[in-house]
Amino acid sequence: MAPAISPGDYVVVDARAYASRSPGPGEVVLARDPREPSREIVKRVAGPDDAGGIVLLGDNPAASTDSRDFGPVSPDDVSGRVLWRYWPAARFGPVR
Amino acid sequence: MSLLDRILRPSRTASAHCDGPCGVYDPASARIAAEAVLSMAKKLVALEGDDLAAENTRGRFIAIKEEQAQLAKQELLILWTDYFKPPHLEANPDIHNIFWNAAKLCSQNKVEVNVEAAQALVDTIGEIHNIFWASKSRDDVPFYTAG
Numbered sequence: 001m002a003p004a005i006s007p008g009d010y011v012v013v014d015a016r017a018y019a020s021r022s023p024g025p026g027e028v029v030l031a032r033d034p035r036e037p038s039r040e041i042v043k044r045v046a047g048p049d050d051a052g053g054i055v056l057l058g059d060n061p062a063a064s065t066d067s068r069d070f071g072p073v074s075p076d077d078v079s080g081r082v083l084w085r086y087w088p089a090a091r092f093g094p095v096r
Numbered sequence: 097m098s099l100l101d102r103i104l105r106p107s108r109t110a111s112a113h114c115d116g117p118c119g120v121y122d123p124a125s126a127r128i129a130a131e132a133v134l135s136m137a138k139k140l141v142a143l144e145g146d147d148l149a150a151e152n153t154r155g156r157f158i159a160i161k162e163e164q165a166q167l168a169k170q171e172l173l174i175l176w177t178d179y180f181k182p183p184h185l186e187a188n189p190d191i192h193n194i195f196w197n198a199a200k201l202c203s204q205n206k207v208e209v210n211v212e213a214a215q216a217l218v219d220t221i222g223e224i225h226n227i228f229w230a231s232k233s234r235d236d237v238p239f240y241t242a243g
Contacts, residue, residue: 001112010106030110035232036183040110069120087104 001042002060004028004095010087011042011095017081023054028095031056032077034070042082043067054078121179123225129168130221131243133205134214136161141211162206168217169202175228184231194223 005011005028013030023029025047031054033039043056043066053072058064067073082095136157143154176195185191201217204210222239229237 005112007112009112010104013108033111036181038183040108042110042112 001028001044001058001064004044004059005042005082005085009085009091011082012084012086013080014083015080017083018075018078022048022075023078023081028082029054029056029078030080030082031073032079034073034077040079045078121175121228123171123175123221123228126168126171126175127218127221127225127239128242129164129171130202130214130217131241132164133161133168133202134211134218135243136164137205137209137211137214140209158209161209165202165205165217168221169199172198172202172221172224175224179228180231184227187231188227191227194220194227198224 017023023045025045027045028042029045030040030042033041041056043058043064046055046057046067049055049072051072052075054075055067055072057068058066085091085093085095140154140157140161143150143157172195176191176199180191198217198220201213201220204213205217218241225237225239229235
Protein backbone atom coordinates (compact mmCIF):
# COMPACT_ATOMS: atom_id res chain seq x y z
CA MET A 1 0.00 0.00 0.00
CA ALA A 2 2.97 2.30 -0.40
CA PRO A 3 2.99 5.26 -0.37
CA ALA A 4 -0.24 5.78 1.65
CA ILE A 5 0.76 3.21 4.29
CA SER A 6 4.14 1.61 4.83
CA PRO A 7 4.86 -1.73 6.49
CA GLY A 8 5.15 -1.12 10.24
CA ASP A 9 2.87 1.91 10.39
CA TYR A 10 0.44 2.02 13.33
CA VAL A 11 -3.04 3.09 12.30
CA VAL A 12 -6.49 3.55 13.78
CA VAL A 13 -9.31 1.62 12.15
CA ASP A 14 -12.98 2.55 12.45
CA ALA A 15 -14.62 -0.87 12.78
CA ARG A 16 -18.11 0.62 12.58
CA ALA A 17 -17.52 2.64 9.44
CA TYR A 18 -19.49 0.26 7.29
CA ALA A 19 -22.25 -0.69 9.70
CA SER A 20 -24.75 1.43 7.81
CA ARG A 21 -23.12 2.06 4.44
CA SER A 22 -20.86 0.37 1.88
CA PRO A 23 -17.16 1.08 1.46
CA GLY A 24 -16.74 3.97 -0.96
CA PRO A 25 -14.25 4.39 -3.79
CA GLY A 26 -10.93 5.79 -2.61
CA GLU A 27 -11.29 4.71 1.01
CA VAL A 28 -8.49 2.70 2.58
CA VAL A 29 -9.92 -0.37 4.30
CA LEU A 30 -9.01 -3.32 6.45
CA ALA A 31 -10.22 -6.56 4.85
CA ARG A 32 -9.90 -10.29 5.19
CA ASP A 33 -7.60 -11.84 2.58
CA PRO A 34 -9.93 -14.17 0.62
CA ARG A 35 -6.99 -16.47 -0.17
CA GLU A 36 -5.87 -16.68 3.44
CA PRO A 37 -8.81 -15.92 5.75
CA SER A 38 -6.62 -15.74 8.85
CA ARG A 39 -4.76 -12.79 7.34
CA GLU A 40 -5.97 -9.21 7.21
CA ILE A 41 -4.85 -6.82 4.51
CA VAL A 42 -5.01 -3.11 3.89
CA LYS A 43 -6.16 -1.98 0.43
CA ARG A 44 -7.88 0.88 -1.27
CA VAL A 45 -11.47 0.49 -2.52
CA ALA A 46 -11.74 0.85 -6.29
CA GLY A 47 -15.52 0.47 -6.21
CA PRO A 48 -18.35 -2.05 -6.18
CA ASP A 49 -18.59 -4.63 -8.96
CA ASP A 50 -21.82 -5.61 -10.72
CA ALA A 51 -22.45 -8.53 -8.36
CA GLY A 52 -22.22 -6.51 -5.13
CA GLY A 53 -18.58 -7.38 -4.35
CA ILE A 54 -15.97 -4.81 -3.43
CA VAL A 55 -12.98 -4.37 -5.73
CA LEU A 56 -9.79 -3.67 -3.75
CA LEU A 57 -6.57 -2.38 -5.31
CA GLY A 58 -3.17 -1.64 -3.85
CA ASP A 59 -1.71 1.79 -4.45
CA ASN A 60 1.39 0.33 -6.02
CA PRO A 61 -0.13 -1.55 -8.96
CA ALA A 62 3.14 -3.00 -10.26
CA ALA A 63 3.78 -4.74 -6.94
CA SER A 64 0.41 -5.34 -5.38
CA THR A 65 -1.58 -8.50 -4.92
CA ASP A 66 -5.18 -7.38 -4.91
CA SER A 67 -8.57 -7.91 -6.60
CA ARG A 68 -6.76 -8.39 -9.88
CA ASP A 69 -5.56 -11.67 -8.37
CA PHE A 70 -8.20 -12.70 -5.89
CA GLY A 71 -11.27 -11.00 -7.36
CA PRO A 72 -13.75 -8.77 -5.56
CA VAL A 73 -14.27 -9.43 -1.87
CA SER A 74 -17.55 -9.78 -0.04
CA PRO A 75 -18.68 -6.62 1.82
CA ASP A 76 -18.74 -8.83 4.94
CA ASP A 77 -14.98 -9.28 4.62
CA VAL A 78 -14.32 -5.54 4.80
CA SER A 79 -13.94 -5.05 8.53
CA GLY A 80 -13.25 -1.34 8.84
CA ARG A 81 -11.94 1.89 7.45
CA VAL A 82 -8.35 2.99 8.03
CA LEU A 83 -8.62 6.54 9.34
CA TRP A 84 -5.47 7.78 10.96
CA ARG A 85 -1.79 7.00 11.31
CA TYR A 86 -0.42 7.65 14.81
CA TRP A 87 3.04 6.13 14.41
CA PRO A 88 5.70 6.94 13.27
CA ALA A 89 5.07 10.34 14.81
CA ALA A 90 6.73 12.12 11.91
CA ARG A 91 3.95 10.96 9.63
CA PHE A 92 1.09 11.38 12.12
CA GLY A 93 -2.07 12.28 10.26
CA PRO A 94 -5.08 11.08 8.31
CA VAL A 95 -4.70 8.16 5.87
CA ARG A 96 -5.92 9.29 2.51
CA MET B 97 9.96 -4.05 23.87
CA SER B 98 10.08 -0.46 25.12
CA LEU B 99 7.33 1.00 27.30
CA LEU B 100 6.46 3.43 24.52
CA ASP B 101 6.13 0.61 22.06
CA ARG B 102 3.95 -1.36 24.48
CA ILE B 103 1.62 1.61 24.81
CA LEU B 104 1.50 2.38 21.12
CA ARG B 105 1.45 -1.11 19.63
CA PRO B 106 -1.89 -1.86 17.92
CA SER B 107 -3.92 -4.89 18.93
CA ARG B 108 -4.11 -6.32 15.42
CA THR B 109 -1.67 -6.61 12.55
CA ALA B 110 -2.65 -6.32 8.89
CA SER B 111 -0.55 -6.77 5.81
CA ALA B 112 -0.08 -3.63 3.74
CA HIS B 113 2.26 -5.06 1.17
CA CYS B 114 2.11 -7.98 -1.17
CA ASP B 115 3.85 -11.20 -2.07
CA GLY B 116 4.54 -10.73 -5.72
CA PRO B 117 4.05 -8.52 -8.73
CA CYS B 118 1.61 -10.84 -10.52
CA GLY B 119 0.48 -13.62 -8.17
CA VAL B 120 0.36 -16.09 -11.07
CA TYR B 121 1.77 -19.46 -10.07
CA ASP B 122 1.24 -22.88 -11.62
CA PRO B 123 3.23 -26.10 -11.16
CA ALA B 124 2.49 -26.80 -14.85
CA SER B 125 5.65 -24.96 -15.92
CA ALA B 126 7.80 -27.29 -13.79
CA ARG B 127 5.86 -30.31 -15.04
CA ILE B 128 6.48 -29.45 -18.72
CA ALA B 129 10.22 -29.04 -18.10
CA ALA B 130 10.33 -32.34 -16.18
CA GLU B 131 8.50 -34.10 -18.97
CA ALA B 132 11.11 -32.85 -21.42
CA VAL B 133 13.81 -34.31 -19.15
CA LEU B 134 12.01 -37.66 -19.09
CA SER B 135 11.59 -37.65 -22.86
CA MET B 136 15.29 -36.86 -23.42
CA ALA B 137 16.37 -39.60 -21.00
CA LYS B 138 14.24 -42.15 -22.88
CA LYS B 139 15.55 -41.00 -26.25
CA LEU B 140 19.15 -41.15 -25.03
CA VAL B 141 18.69 -44.73 -23.84
CA ALA B 142 17.14 -45.71 -27.15
CA LEU B 143 19.63 -43.89 -29.39
CA GLU B 144 21.97 -46.18 -31.32
CA GLY B 145 25.04 -45.54 -33.44
CA ASP B 146 28.30 -43.73 -33.03
CA ASP B 147 28.63 -41.95 -36.36
CA LEU B 148 28.73 -38.19 -36.55
CA ALA B 149 24.96 -37.83 -36.99
CA ALA B 150 24.24 -40.00 -33.95
CA GLU B 151 26.83 -38.12 -31.88
CA ASN B 152 25.26 -34.84 -32.87
CA THR B 153 21.79 -36.07 -31.94
CA ARG B 154 23.09 -37.44 -28.64
CA GLY B 155 24.72 -34.09 -27.89
CA ARG B 156 21.49 -32.26 -28.54
CA PHE B 157 19.48 -34.62 -26.32
CA ILE B 158 21.98 -34.15 -23.50
CA ALA B 159 21.94 -30.36 -23.85
CA ILE B 160 18.14 -30.26 -23.75
CA LYS B 161 18.05 -32.61 -20.73
CA GLU B 162 20.51 -30.38 -18.90
CA GLU B 163 18.67 -27.17 -19.74
CA GLN B 164 15.17 -28.48 -18.94
CA ALA B 165 16.29 -30.03 -15.63
CA GLN B 166 17.70 -26.63 -14.64
CA LEU B 167 14.46 -24.94 -15.72
CA ALA B 168 12.39 -27.44 -13.70
CA LYS B 169 14.51 -26.68 -10.65
CA GLN B 170 14.08 -22.94 -11.12
CA GLU B 171 10.29 -23.24 -11.50
CA LEU B 172 10.12 -25.43 -8.39
CA LEU B 173 12.15 -22.96 -6.35
CA ILE B 174 9.80 -20.13 -7.33
CA LEU B 175 6.82 -22.13 -6.05
CA TRP B 176 8.64 -23.19 -2.92
CA THR B 177 10.09 -19.84 -1.90
CA ASP B 178 7.54 -17.38 -3.33
CA TYR B 179 4.16 -19.07 -3.38
CA PHE B 180 4.17 -21.31 -0.33
CA LYS B 181 3.79 -19.52 3.01
CA PRO B 182 3.98 -20.61 6.67
CA PRO B 183 0.20 -21.31 6.87
CA HIS B 184 0.60 -23.80 3.98
CA LEU B 185 3.33 -25.52 5.97
CA GLU B 186 0.93 -25.99 8.85
CA ALA B 187 -1.48 -27.80 6.55
CA ASN B 188 1.34 -29.75 4.84
CA PRO B 189 4.34 -30.18 7.16
CA ASP B 190 6.06 -32.23 4.44
CA ILE B 191 6.33 -29.34 1.94
CA HIS B 192 10.02 -28.60 2.60
CA ASN B 193 10.95 -32.24 2.27
CA ILE B 194 9.03 -32.71 -0.97
CA PHE B 195 10.58 -29.64 -2.61
CA TRP B 196 14.05 -30.56 -1.40
CA ASN B 197 13.67 -34.02 -2.93
CA ALA B 198 12.30 -32.55 -6.14
CA ALA B 199 15.25 -30.16 -6.43
CA LYS B 200 17.65 -33.04 -5.74
CA LEU B 201 15.96 -35.05 -8.49
CA CYS B 202 16.52 -32.16 -10.90
CA SER B 203 20.24 -32.31 -10.09
CA GLN B 204 20.36 -36.08 -10.40
CA ASN B 205 18.76 -35.85 -13.82
CA LYS B 206 21.45 -33.44 -14.92
CA VAL B 207 24.25 -35.71 -13.71
CA GLU B 208 22.80 -38.99 -15.00
CA VAL B 209 20.82 -40.42 -17.89
CA ASN B 210 18.25 -42.09 -15.69
CA VAL B 211 14.69 -42.77 -16.87
CA GLU B 212 13.65 -43.85 -13.39
CA ALA B 213 14.89 -40.60 -11.80
CA ALA B 214 13.19 -38.58 -14.54
CA GLN B 215 9.91 -40.39 -13.89
CA ALA B 216 10.35 -39.78 -10.15
CA LEU B 217 10.73 -36.05 -10.85
CA VAL B 218 7.50 -35.97 -12.86
CA ASP B 219 5.73 -37.92 -10.10
CA THR B 220 7.01 -35.58 -7.39
CA ILE B 221 5.78 -32.57 -9.36
CA GLY B 222 2.42 -34.35 -9.52
CA GLU B 223 2.46 -34.47 -5.73
CA ILE B 224 3.31 -30.75 -5.60
CA HIS B 225 0.51 -30.08 -8.10
CA ASN B 226 -1.98 -31.68 -5.70
CA ILE B 227 -0.74 -29.73 -2.67
CA PHE B 228 -0.66 -26.49 -4.66
CA TRP B 229 -4.22 -26.65 -5.97
CA ALA B 230 -5.55 -27.93 -2.65
CA SER B 231 -4.01 -24.83 -1.04
CA LYS B 232 -6.11 -22.71 -3.40
CA SER B 233 -9.22 -24.77 -2.58
CA ARG B 234 -9.39 -25.91 -6.19
CA ASP B 235 -10.40 -29.49 -6.95
CA ASP B 236 -10.99 -28.95 -10.68
CA VAL B 237 -7.36 -29.06 -11.85
CA PRO B 238 -6.32 -32.63 -12.70
CA PHE B 239 -2.66 -33.52 -13.08
CA TYR B 240 -1.92 -34.64 -16.60
CA THR B 241 1.15 -35.23 -18.72
CA ALA B 242 1.65 -34.11 -22.30
CA GLY B 243 4.13 -36.86 -23.17
